[in-house]
Amino acid sequence: MILEAIEKRYSVRHYKDQPVEEDKLTEVLEAARLAPSGHNFQPWKLVVVRDRATIRSMVHAIGEQQFVEQAPVLIVACMNGAGYHIGNRYDGAIIDIAIAIDHMTLQAVSMGLGTCWLGNYDGDEVGALAGSPPENPVVALLTLGYPDESHPHRPRPRKPLDELVCWEKFTG
Ligand SMILES: Cc1cc2nc3c(=O)[nH]c(=O)nc-3n(C[C@H](O)[C@H](O)[C@H](O)COP(=O)(O)O)c2cc1C
Incomplete structure (x- = not known):
């Protein structure tokens, strides 16, 4: 069942002019709320932007990706709380937020909703427009809305499993 959703998901870059129902939006946010995180820190704050003018004003800071303004909802995921390290090296909060985004x-x-993860943005500009202070930097953006299926999408290819997985020891 989960694999079915995973297979169905793709990055939606055309949205219908149709709002997302309150209860569905709540369920999407609930999926983020339940995501696991290191030490159970839950180090994120999600700014849910539905105001058209605000979304429009962010497009420039999101690499001029015009399709963003079609989306009725834009979720701005900000870091919240002190950072911590994974494997003495990596920022755990970034990983945690990625999990929360993927749950959503x-x-x-x-x-029946669609999303597109956005990594091409100016964090300072988007943060300022979303009202997040510098200590709560923007880590990810996610559009949300009903896909406009009149724009067919071609699934992006994936590497075969044997290129991605090795057994017992790392092999190149
Ligand atoms: C961290 C991250 C950043 C991304 N940034 C963008 C982006 O700025 N704009 C965009 O259109 N898609 C963006 N994507 C979507 C990827 O291009 C997409 O997931 C990938 O090409 C695979 O296609 P699919 O999602 O349709 O399966 C991003 C995805 C991830 C995970």
């Missing part, structure tokens, strides 16, 4: 993408697709 899958919950969304299971309800």
Whole structure:
């Protein structure tokens, strides 16, 4: 069942002019709320932007990706709380937020909604427009809305499993 949602999900870059129902939006956010995190820190704050003018004003800071303004909802995921390290090296909060985002993408697709993860943005500009202070930097953006299926999408290829997995020891 989960694999079905995973297979169905794709990055939606065309949205219908149709609002997302309150209860569906709550379920998408609930999927993020339940995500695991290191030490159970839950180090994120999600700014849910539905105001058209605000979304429009962010497009420039999101690499001029025009499709963003079609989306009725833009979720701005900010870091919240002190950072911590994974493997003495990596920022755990970034990983935690990625999990929360992915939970939302899958919950969304299971309800007929679409999402697109956005990594091409100016964090300072988007943060200022979303009202997040510098200590709560923007880590990810996610559009959410009903896919406009009149724009067919071609699934992006994936590497075969044997290129991605090795057994017992790392092999190149
Ligand atoms: C961290 C991250 C950043 C991304 N940034 C963007 C982006 O700025 N704009 C965009 O259109 N898609 C963006 N994507 C979507 C990827 O291009 C997409 O997931 C990938 O090409 C695979 O396609 P699919 O999601 O349709 O399966 C991003 C995805 C991830 C995970």
